[in-house]
Amino acid sequence: MSKIAFIGDRDSVWGFKAFGVTVLPAAGVEEAQNAFKAAVQQGHAVIFVTEDVYEVCAEQIAEYRDQALPTVTVLPSVKGSRGIATAEIHRAVSAAVGADILSVSGDN
Amino acid sequence: MRLRANPNRMQLLRLKRRLLLAKRGHKLLKDKQEELMRRFLGVVHRARDLRQEVEDELAHAYRAFVSARFEMSGSAMEAALAFSQRIVELNASRERIMNIKVPNFAVEFPESAEFGYGFADTTAELDNALELYAGVIPKLMRLAEMEKSVQLIAAELEKTRRRVNALEHILVPNLEETIRFIGDRLAEMERETATRLMKVKEMMRDH
Numbered sequence: 510m511s512k513i514a515f516i517g518d519r520d521s522v523w524g525f526k527a528f529g530v531t532v533l534p535a536a537g538v539e540e541a542q543n544a545f546k547a548a549v550q551q552g553h554a555v556i557f558v559t560e561d562v563y564e565v566c567a568e569q570i571a572e573y574r575d576q577a578l579p580t581v582t583v584l585p586s587v588k589g590s591r592g593i594a595t596a597e598i599h600r601a602v603s604a605a606v607g608a609d610i611l612s613v614s615g616d617n
Numbered sequence: 618m619r620l621r622a623n624p625n626r627m628q629l630l631r632l633k634r635r636l637l638l639a640k641r642g643h644k645l646l647k648d649k650q651e652e653l654m655r656r657f658l659g660v661v662h663r664a665r666d667l668r669q670e671v672e673d674e675l676a677h678a679y680r681a682f683v684s685a686r687f688e689m690s691g692s693a694m695e696a697a698l699a700f701s702q703r704i705v706e707l708n709a710s711r712e713r714i715m716n717i718k719v720p721n722f723a724v725e726f727p728e729s730a731e732f733g734y735g736f737a738d739t740t741a742e743l744d745n746a747l748e749l750y751a752g753v754i755p756k757l758m759r760l761a762e763m764e765k766s767v768q769l770i771a772a773e774l775e776k777t778r779r780r781v782n783a784l785e786h787i788l789v790p791n792l793e794e795t796i797r798f799i800g801d802r803l804a805e806m807e808r809e810t811a812t813r814l815m816k817v818k819e820m821m822r823d824h
Contacts, residue, residue, distance in 0.1 A: 512707040524682040527697075527747050528754060529704030554709035555722065555761050574768060577711045577718040582761040587679040590672045598668070598767060602661055605771035606654070607778070 514548040516541060517559030521586040538565045545569050554578050559586035560593045620795040624802035632799065636792040643784040650777045653715060657770045664763040671756050678749035685742035697739045701747075705754055717773050719766040722758045726751070 514531040515522040522532040533548060535541040541562045546569065548556045556579050563570065563583045570581045583594040603609040622628045686694060706725035711718045 512709055513705065520683060520686075521679065523686075523694075523698065524678070524746060524750050525754075526699065527701035527703065528750065529701075554707060554720070555758065557757065557761070575772060577720045577765065577769070578709060580720050580722075580761045580765040582757070582764055584757070585672050585675060587683060589676065594668055594672075594764070595665070598661065598665060598764065601768055601771035605657060605774035605778075610658075 512552075512554040513557070514551070514553040514555070515557040515584075516544045516548060516562050517557075517584075517586055518561065518588075521559050521584075535562060541565050542569060549573070549579060552579075554580065556581045557584050558582070559584060560591050561586060563593060618791055618794070619798055620791055622795055622799065624799045624806075626803065629796065629799045629803065632792055632796050636789065636796060639784055639788050639792060643781065643789065646777055646781045646784065649715070650774065650781055653770060653774045653777060656714065657767070657774055660763055660770065661767050664760070664767050667756065667760050667763060671753065671760050674749070674753045674756070678746060678753055681742065681746035681749050685740060685746045688740045688742055693739070694743070697743065703747075703751065707758065714766070714770070715773075717769050719769055720762055722762050724755045724758045726755065 513525075513529075514533060515525050516533045516535050518536065519534040522530075522534055526532045531548070531551070531553065533544040535544040542565065545556070545558070545562070545566045558566065558570070558581060560583055563581075573579055573581055583597065585591075599609055620632075622632060689697075703726075708723040708725070710721045710723075712721040713719075
């Protein structure tokens with residue numbers, strides 16, 4: 510069984526099927542949450558989610574934030590990126606350093 | 618704030634030992650914090666650049682895939698994707714960075730393998746799109762690994778920073794103040810005893 514899963518809208522995840530990735534198309538809120546639960550239970554090491562799925566599953570995903578595995582990573586969907594993952598990194602930086610050093614260096 | 622402690626020699630010794638320990642702990646934690654910060658800054662910049670790269674490439678791949686989809690029937694597409702032989706193998710393990718467990722993903726990719734579907738009912742667009750996907754997948758894995766490391770190191774850094782601050786700004790000053798207070802009290806008591814003795818001696822001489 511594959512160790513990689515991708516949850517999101519059908520158009521975004523479908524192509525990954527060719528590489529043996531477990532694709533879990535999810536349209537609604539409940540569907541996404543169930544898909545995420547299933548992905549964790551099946552022991553996937555890496556779970557990619559689209560930004561939409563990330564938003565509706567935020568609580569579930571937060572449970573695994575402090576563990577090495579499974580790793581949950583946000584990817585943009587076919588509709589494009591809204592920069593959620595980047596915002597997430599910025600938040601981690603400001604929590605760790607006490608200031609958002611990335612946006613400062615990004616302005617230069 | 619002064620700690621609650623009886624002003625006697627026993628307590629003074631105990632507090633001095635605690636102060637020494639607190640200072641040593643503070644130094645160690647400070648070293649840990651510096652090293653974590655060094656690693657964190659290294660990985661965070663790389664993660665940000667990789668994220669940018671991945672999002673661009675992925676958008677590219679998505680576009681190619683969606684346009685390939687328009688040219689094929691849904692069932693032919695489904696079959697083609699299901700029969701593909703280019704299965705990505707992932708070896709996931711945990712690696713320790715300064716006692717933080719971070720994931721480590723090794724991707725095995727049959728780089729040269731053909732897609733297993735027939736040529737008859739698939740289009741060149743699909744091949745192109747999947748080629749783009751193939752290029753992006755190893756990067757996705759690296760990104761997953763690095764962003765997770767960023768999260769984990771950030772959490773550890775925050776914890777360490779709190780501890781360092783608690784020692785530096787609360788425990789150590791409190792201990793120092795209490796030690797000074799007890800020292801003063803003991804000296805005062807000693808002077809008191811000395812004067813009392815002198816007074817008693819004087820009274821005895823007068824008799």
